[in-house]
Amino acid sequence: MKIFHTADLHIGMKFKSYGSFAKNLADARTEQLFRLVDTANKEKCDLFAVSGDLFDNLYVSEKQIKAVCGALSDFSGAAAVVLPGNHDCFDGSGRLWNTFENTAGSNTYLLHTFEPLIIDSLRTAVHGAYCERAHSEKNHIADISPVDGFFNLALGHGSIERLSPDNERKYFPMKMRELEASPMDLWLVGHTHVRYPAADAAAGKIYNSGTPEPDGWDCSHCGNAWIIETGEEIRASAVQTGKYCFFDINETVSSEKDIDAIAEHIRNNSGENKILRVTLSGSCSEDFWNRREEHFEKIRSQACYIEEHYDNLHKQINANDIREEFPETSFPYMLLSHFFDDEQTLRIAYEAVKEATE
Secondary structure, eight states: OEEEEEOOOOBTOOOGGGGGGHHHHHHHHHHHHHHHHHHHHHTTOSEEEEOSOSBSSTTOOHHHHHHHHHHHHTOOSSEEEEOOOSTTOOOSOOHHHHHHHHHSOTTEEEOOSSSOEEEGGGTEEEEEEOOSSSOBSOOOGGGOOOOTTSEEEEEEESOBTTTSOOTTOOBOOBOHHHHHHSSOSEEEEESSSSOBSOSSEEESSEEEOOOSSOOSTTOOSOOEEEEEEOSSSOEEEEEEOOSEEEEEEEEEOOSHHHHHHHHHHHHHSSOSEEEEEEEEEEEEOHHHHHTHHHHHHHHHTTEEEEEEEEEEEEEOOOHHHHHHHSOTTSHHHHHHGGGTTOHHHHHHHHHHHHHHHO
16 A cells, blocks of 8 residues: 655644735745645555644635645545644544535545545555644553454644643643554654654654644744655655745854855755745955845845844944044044954944944
8 A cells, every 4th residue: 555644734824924925925825735645645655644734724705625625635545534623633623624525526535533434446544643622641552442343544733742832731742662662653744844763764663743834933844744655565755845945044154155155055955946034144345245135135136035133243343434433532532443453353342333423
């Protein structure tokens, strides 16, 4: 059996802080689902598994729900299975999942009970350790039971000890040893937005897909999913998926060489559509400072969206600058002249003098 595993698409996320680019990022999440299904079809996968947080919240639009159902109905394998996560939890009363179930194609199944979904053609029982609320200190590993004579595949959603930050233990916390000790043959987990295992190829019982479409500056990879094959052993291959990649760059620079190194770093990283937050600090030569816009363009040209923070980047101050601004007999000059050999202290003193005399 061949399984395409994804999670945490968070369709419906708003991206309000990105201004006019927010719609691009929001639309990319739905577009990504279509691409994932297309990849799964090209790879002739038998199952398409979504381990929670397909939607970002319970109030997404009907248009978005229908688009998601349309994408999943395009899957050509035996079944697409969807697990409610903590963002799109199933409490039995919500509009989201009622609309989803009324719209979904005949190949799409919502795992909203602890009873297994039996897929006879694959001799597989699919179990859903789903989220019935947004927060819980208890996971549902023990609430699902294997079916004799079938391959037992379990989908779960929640934090994993030492993999996910969950100090308050409120995201259905799981431990690796719990998952390993369970009678399930394979666990496909969602919630943590980075891939587990980290390697591009892996073997074993537990997989976390990570988000297929990065969603912010703290997401440093370019999107992941798994293709998993079962047999005498279970083996998985990672798939890089994201349309957009986020880069958060915080560097101290003093010369054109430093800018060239940053530009080269961005250029060498994967991902065609780069979203950059660039924070530069430091003291630069007068020549660099006068040509700084030309240098910054080497970075800007590689971005489809950029936030720039240069408030702590300054032109170096030297004795000649002080002489041009203050008479040598003035108090500011006599004070600042004590620091001509220490540019950093000179700058601090100069800024203090400027603030006091404004």
